Amino acid sequence: MRLRVYVAEAIRSSRANVAISVAATVTVLIAVLLLGAFIPTFLAVQSTIDDQKAKLDISVYIKDEATVQQVQGLQNNIVGLESEGLVREFSYVSKDDALAILREQLRDESVLDELASNPLPASFEVLPVDPADNAQIVGQLEGHPAVHEELGVEFEAETTNRFLDVVTIVRWVMLGLTLLLLVAAVLLIGNTIRLSIFARRREVEVMKLVGATNWFIRWPYVIEGVLCGLAGAVVAVVLLLALKLGVVDPLSDATDSGLSDDGTASISFFSLALILILAGAVVGAVGSGITLRRFLRV
Template identity: 40%
Template sequence: MHFKFFFNEAVNSLVRNWVMSVAAIVTVLVSMFVLGLGLIMFFNFQTAISDLRNKLEVEVFIKNTASPDEINGLGDEIRAMPEVKDVGFISKDEALDRLRGSLKGHEDVLDALSGNPLPPSYEITLKDPQQIETVASRFFDNPIVDNTPGTHDGVKYGGETSERLLKVTTYFLIGGASFVMLLTVASVLLISNTTRLSIFARRREVEIMRLVGATNWFIRWPFIMEGIFTGMVGAAIAAIMVMLTNRFIIESVVNKMPFLPFNSEAVPMFWLVLLVVIGGTLLGSVGSGLALRRFLKI
């Protein structure tokens, strides 16, 4: 093959039009980086959702107005359920202690509270996550459970939170996908414009190539390679940035805000990088191919 020849021709042309080349590389970079970030988010949410789904716990919050007898009665009722593996009672005081524990260093916030607003609760562990809905639904209409009228927010279980998270993820995906699409179109157009410029810059060369009997693909290859390079370079930088983001930024976010459902190990990095690089390369070849179809008359 004449790989070396095509390679040199393509690199020379990219260097000659370096402003356009850089612009095209940057758009590929941005679109592939956003794609990568979107995917990191997606994988994190996915993991969080499945973690929640697999949680075996149901929390039942009890109205402050409930009498000790009523509370104990509910406890017995729960213990009698065949799906239940274990039940724990969290009194108002224990709940406050827990909150204090999770606010380490900021306990003074609690001084602003008058009394203890936290409700007592039962924490129920189940034998099988499949039964979580069934068990949770038994408390929806219980009069001593702390439900806001018309809802069942006094019962907390994984399914509910995961559904909400799923909804957020869907919006997030739609938004991210349209943004990536927009950027993709922009990068294809920019690459196609770079190729167009280099076709014009080299129309004499193309004419001579035709005269001395170059086949169409011999003429096209250097231009296509230009596009592929642009795409690959942009995508490679984007891939590195995505890896660094996952490694450092997500990790530091998780360290500072552990309640967020992020985890830098949730992402199949190898596939993500592969996808980003292939995506960028594809953008490049499509962009230059488009320009060739329109502007290179052979």
């Protein structure tokens, strides 16, 4: 019974203060829009980093003339490094495997049919625990009799280091952006709520004089906050969907058509929308509920 009174009050009140309701809704809309654009970006960057990190492996190329014993010995060395905790895992890639992998990576396989014989060497693909240890691993394996004289043990020291630097910078930038965004959203929402409560100071004062309990006064405002939060979040989600369908999806389709297929993980739009709408409602409710406290002490 009470709930009906509260909801009716909330709707009445948001109608009576259209300008402020709109301001609150738009504020939530902007905050949610930023958040909604940011979360997938953050996830994509993180996933790209992980992806690239996994590619920072060491290729130990084996010369075609190496004997079985020599290859066995090389493998034992790598197993040794694994037990020292430097190597996470390794795998043997035969000449045929190497060709198959290349074939998979190329969209146009016909170029391979031109080859008379398989020019690719067999190799051990060694994945370090920490790419920063690559130099040490390379030092231990280089010069082994089974290792290919020209190709040797390959890892791109410069690329690895640069990549690790970039990762660090990207992490900090992301963290900074997140904080900045959060602060901006909180200030924006807090300001709007203060504005709306200020407009209602007199109303709240009168309600208290008539003998309304704090919660009787507060519930309609909380519900109103939820409604504004929900409205803002829903509009933001619709805008995000439009952005995704209109801009992001065509773009990522375009990049996917390159030579390789990358499997960057991303959050599904549905769960993202759900999180954002929920966040909007919570921000609206908590915001108006808390700010009202100051004015209830009459």
